[in-house]
Amino acid sequence: MSKKNIEITVRCLLFLCSIISLMILVGIGYFLFKNGFSAFIENGLGNFIFGKTWNISKNVYGVYPLILGSLFVTTGSIIVSAPIGISVAIFMTDIATSDIKKIIGPCIELMAGIPSIVFGLVGMIFLVPLIRENFSPPGYSLIAAIIVLIVMTMPTIITLSEDSLRSVPRQYKEASYALGATKWQTVWNVTLPAAKSGIIGAVILGMGRAIGEAMAVYMVIGNAFKIPNSLFDPSRTLTSNIVGQIEEAALNSQHMHALFACGIILLIFVFLFNGISFKMRKVV
Amino acid sequence: MIKPQIAQKISSVLLWTITLLVVSSMLFIIVYTVLHGWRSLNMHFVFGSTITGGLMAPILGTLYLILLTLLFIFPLGVGTAIYLSEYAPENKFTKFTKFALKSLAGIPSIIYGLFGVAFFVVFIGHTCILAGALTMACLSLPYMVTSAEEALIGVPKTWREASYALGATKWETTWKIVIPAALPGIMTGVILCAGRVVAETAPLLATVGFSPFNPVSPLDGARTLALELFYLATEAPSTGGITRQDLITQAMGVAIILFIIIILMNMSVRWIGKKYSNEQYKIGR
Amino acid sequence: MKDKLYSKDLSLWYGKKQALKNVDFSFKDKSITAFIGPSGCGKSTYLRCFNRMNDLIATVNIEGEVVYNGIDINGKDADPVEIRKKIGMVFQQPNPLPKSIYENVAYGPKIAGIKKKKTLNDIVEKSLRKAAIWNEVKDELKKSALALSGGQQQRICLARTLAIEPEIILMDEPCSALDPIATAKIEQTMLDLKKDYTIVIVTHNIQQAARISDQTAFMLLGELVEHGTTKEMFEKPINTETSDYINGRYG
Structure with missing residues (x-):
């Protein structure tokens, strides 16, 4: 083969690779909608989204409590993990010496690498009994899921906020210090405002992670199909609903369609969060 | 104040x-x-046959799944990365592909589980390692592409120019100069993806099957360590003489094994990163 | 009597590399002192010792004394924050904060605890006037400082420094990023400010040192080679290296 032909062949092959990569996204969208859309039709879009019954034997599916459950755990966890995560990021960029960074950095990396199932396990064995005995039974509850998600979203928020704080030009900080500002004044008045949109982006991406987390939430939330009255009530999210039933639902049944429709709603939320996050962090 | x-x-x-x-x-x-x-954590539990309550099948299943997944995403991911960093023209299609990959990375893993059921399991006809590996390949592809792309972009432009100036074609330059220089970064991507296979559970719930036998063919069912942990933690004890507490202890034991794997992977990524920045790149930059 | 600001036997290391070697120098009040020397000679590093800007670099080690008003500013009791309020700095690259012109100049006073709008307004106007840029920006104080030209930005930075009412102003090659017209404006401003402030300027521009400074010091490879009044230095330098540099025989 001549050099020219090799060149053309290679180019075609590589292009094919990227086409296949692209097809995966298209494929996911297609199969999700093909299976999930029927649920909107079978139940009626309004009844499906605002319905409060999930009855497999009668084939009636409404996901209102699931949407609320997902939104509750997401907001609940982010309210706590955002300020904590941002604080740690500030600590890492502006306070920690390089020795301390060498210890804490790998810790946070490890935290990001812990399988979600392990968070679920520790939550289930440690946290759930703790809540049951000290606060209110059954322990499997909204608050348990929120606490687990606080820990799980932390690495995302820390790492991305840190990136954005680090990308603030050094000149800004120098200008502030040279005018007699303390470290904290510089962080508060210069670094944080300059990194604001990146940090908001990090937090919103954290929300995307939280709403999409399935296994750990499933293991601690109790999976009661109802709108929780308090933080100590068991509840169910879009994701934990899928985890609980994906194995038993028959292919092409209305039940399976309803699970896929949960996936569609979940995906809409995730894309919404990630889209905003990309915009804020200027990724796209 | x-x-x-x-x-x-x-x-x-x-x-x-x-x-x-x-x-x-x-x-x-x-x-x-x-x-x-x-x-x-004793020899019998970790390396014993799963029929008798050991972890042999999940360990083999995890390894099998890692290998099969990498087999799919290594060529596909690296190929896509090379296309995007070296060949792709600056147009809408390229932009869209990059955007699609970023979107893929954000999709919750449970959605991949649904997709795997609806497509791969239906296509193959039953749950098996192959279906699980294909599902995991979709999930980890964006990570593979991103790491490889970053590594390729990091190769100094001057090296490429030097190669072109000596009369090399684009592919010769890519194959002989760019890819070798980017190899450490690509390896990082490989480890990262293997880590995903080890850690994820949701996409495998309904795709990989749950056989207690050591897997042989890719069409066999299998379990992974993370899946095993999930079932140990959530199922009621089935055989006599084993209490729920025993199962929890075993689940925690599996978690320790997962920790060790993750720590080893993180360490090797760090080690590669260090070697990489010390040796080659000091000259290049 | 000792001068307000001097360094004694000052050495500095970046990691293992020594950047300053036993520098002794004393600054005359209310005058302009220029530090000249080829790039990498340590003149900027030396300047950054006086407001402890080197603190921001983790690997720096300092030996010797930098004394301001009788206090060793690297000493345990010295507070870099207080020192920086008295010893201001203008940087090589104009570095306005990503805020409005007004907020840039008011930043220092606000940080020092001044809250009254009226007082702040006065400080901003006074400082901008001193930096000779008031007339150019008085109608657009709300505009982002980043939207100004380089020369204007640098004068905003000067005004910002003046707003904290320092005694000493350090200038680290303040004109190297500016065109000749903007440079001339800054130089004129410096000459006007001389009666109230002690100004230290680091410059790679020998002519600039000759034009504006009262004292000149020449540094090479981290050492202070020679210093004296600008007139003496330029007319009859003692050291051959100094005369070589002044006559343009160095890179």
């Missing part, structure tokens, strides 16, 4: 406290797991 110097002290103490809290919560998870699980 509080004196700035005092505010500085307060904020500093506060940030220290919060950081230590976060780090200790993580250490707590590890220590708690180790304390509750180490008793289960």
Whole structure:
């Protein structure tokens, strides 16, 4: 083969690779909608989204409590993990010496690498009994899921906020210090405002992670199909609903369609969060 | 107004406290797991046949799944990365592909589980390692592409120019100069993806099957360590003489094994990163 | 009597590399002192010792004394924050904060605890006037400082420094990023400010040192080679290296 032909062949092959990569996204969208859309039709879009019954034997599916459950755990966890995560990021960029960074950095990396199932396990064995005995039974509850998600979203928020704080030009900080500002004044008045949109982006991406987390939430939330009255009530999210039933639902049944429709709603939320996050962090 | 110097002290103490809290919560998870699980870690449990209550099938299943997944995404991911970094023209299609990959990376893993059921399991006809590996390949592809792309972009432009100036074609330059230089970064991507296979559970729930036998063919069912952990933690004990507490201890034991794997992977990524920045790149940049 | 600001036997290391070697120098009040020397000679590093800007670099080690008003500013009791309020700095690259012109100039006073709008307004106007840029920006104080030209930005930075009412102004090659017209404006401003402030300027521009400074010091490879009044230095330098540099025989 001549050099020219090799060149053309290679180019075609590589292009094919990227086409296949692209097809995966298209494929996911297609199969999700093909299976999930029927649920909107079978139940009626309004009844499906605002319905409060999930009855497999009668084939009636409404996901209102699931949407609320997902939104509750997401907001609940982010309210706590955002300020904590941002604080740690500030600590890492502006306070920690390089020795301390060498210890804490790998810790946070490890935290990001812990399988979600392990968070679920520790939550289930440690946290759930703790809540049951000290606060209110059954322990499997909204608050348990929120606490687990606080820990799980932390690495995302820390790492991305840190990136954005680090990308603030050094000149800004120098200008502030040279005018007699303390470290904290510089962080508060210069670094944080300059990194604001990146940090908001990090937090919103954290929300995307939280709403999409399935296994750990499933293991601690109790999976009661109802709108929780308090933080100590068991509840169910879009994701934990899928985890609980994906194995038993028959292919092409209305039940399976309803699970896929949960996936569609979940995906809409995730894309919404990630889209905003990309915009804020200027990724796209 | 509080004196700035005092505010500085307060904020500093506060940030220290919060950081230590976060780090200790993580250490707590590890220590708690180790304390509750180490008793289960004996030769019989870790390397024993799964029929008799050992972990042989999940360990083999995990390895099998990692290999099969990498077999799919290595050529596909690296190929896509090379196309995007070296060949792709600056147009809407390229932009869209990059955007699609970023979107893929954000999709929750449970969605991949649904997709795997609806497509791969239906296509093959039953749950098996192949279906699980294809599902995991979709999930980890964006990570593979991103790491490889970053590594390729990091190769100094001057090296490419030097190769072109000597009369090399684009592919010769890519194959002989760019890819070797980017290899450490690509390896990082490979480890990252293997890590995903080890850690993920949701996409495998309904795709990989749950056979207690050691897997042989890719069309066999299998279980992974993470899946095994999930079932140990959530199922009621089925055989006599085993209590729920035993199962929990075993689940914690599996968690320890997962920790060890993750730590080893993180360490090798760091090691590659160090070697990489020390040797080659000092000259290049 | 000792001068307000001097360094004694000052050495500095970046990691293992020594950047300053036993520098002794004393600054005359209310005058302009210029530090000249080829790039990498340590003149900027030396300047950054006086407001402890080197603190921001983790690997720096300092030996010797930098004394301001009788206090060793690297000493345990010295507070870099207080020192920086008295010893201001203008940087090589104009570095306005990503805020409005007004907020840039008011930043220092606000940080020092001044809250009254009226006082702040006065400080901003006074400082901008001193930096000779008031007339150019008085109608657009709300505009982002980043939207100004380089020369204007640098004068905003000067005004910002003046707003904290320092005694000493350090200038780290303040004109190297500017065109000749903007440079001339800054130089004129410096000459006007001389009666109230002690100004230290680091410059790679020998002519600039000759034009504006009262004292000149020449540094090479981290050492202070020679210093004296600008007139003496330029007319009859003692050291051959100094005369070589002044006559343009160095890179």
